[in-house]
Amino acid sequence: MTTRVDEIAEGIYRISTYVAEVAPPAGFVFNQYLLLADEPLLFHTGHRRLFPAVREAVARLMPVERLRWISFGHVEADECGAMNLWLDAAPRAEVAHGATACDVSLNDLADRPPRLLADGETIDLGGKRVRYIDTPHTPHGWEAGLLMEETTGTLLCGDLFTQVGTVEALTESDIVGPAAAAEDLFRFSSLHPEMAATIRRLAPLAPTTLALMHGPAFAGDCAAALEALADDYDRRTADWREQRALAA
Structure with a gap:
């Protein structure tokens, strides 16, 4: 495993670990994003076994104990497996997430009570x-x-646009095609009628950078990329409905 650190927007650092044995032969990257501010925030904690490498990477940028906020896309090992290790390393840190995550999981899983965030807060x-x-x-x-970081226009977009393989830290190349290929490979998405609409609601935020968890950060036409990803999910949902109808 190799872990590298790159600044992908002003004061926002991509901490990326490439793991060759995941999704061979291409391999897979696991990214965390550190937002340097008066109250620094880490988006994604990484797996527990990645904690030493990610901690060392954060320490290159700031004292680890300064970390104030921890957040992530959803409750899953690669997103929050090291959550309590970070809470132990940073005594003032709090986990912040939405009501469902807090009520269902984090009130019990987190070693300190999480900060519940309302939609849009x-x-x-x-x-x-x-x-x-x-x-x-x-x-x-x-x-x-x-999370949308509003001063830099960086959308921390979790598992959206997931792709396989080693990638550069920041790109303007197509991220929708590789994401569609990864969906064909993994079938990781929960197809449902509101999926495309949920993604389209992100486009008016006008992000200038998309910070992927599994892939590069993207600095091209972000709104167009979100619309194209929504189109792909619309197609997949329609195909699923057609297959269900034929099977009925």
Whole structure:
């Protein structure tokens, strides 16, 4: 495993670990994003076994104990497996997530009570500001949600646009085609009628950077990429309905 650190927007750092044995032969990257501010935030904690590498990467940028906020897309090992290790390493840190995640999982799983965020609620980090957005079941997990960092226009978009293979830290190349290929490979999304509409609601936020968990950060036409991803899910949902109708 190799872990690298790259600044993908002002004060936002992509901490990326490539794991060759996941999805061979291409391999897979697991990304965390550190937002440097008066109250720093880490989006995704990584697996427990990645904690030493990710902790060392964070320590290159700031004292680990300064970490104030921890968040992630949904409750899953690669997104929050090391949550309590981070809470132990940073005594002032709090987990922040939506109502479903807190009520169903985090009130019990987190070693300190989480901060419950309403849909659309913001946290002023001091120099940066994040807005929480509920995205239930998109791409999976009924507690799924994203953060929009509003001062840089960076959408921390979790498992959306997942792709396989090693990638550059920041790209303007197509991310929708690789995401469709990964969906064909993994079938990881919870197809449902509201999925495309949920993704389309992100486009008017006008992000300038999309921070992928499994892939590069994207600095091209972000609104168009979100619309194209929604179109792909519309097609997949229609295909599923057709297959169900033929099987009936």
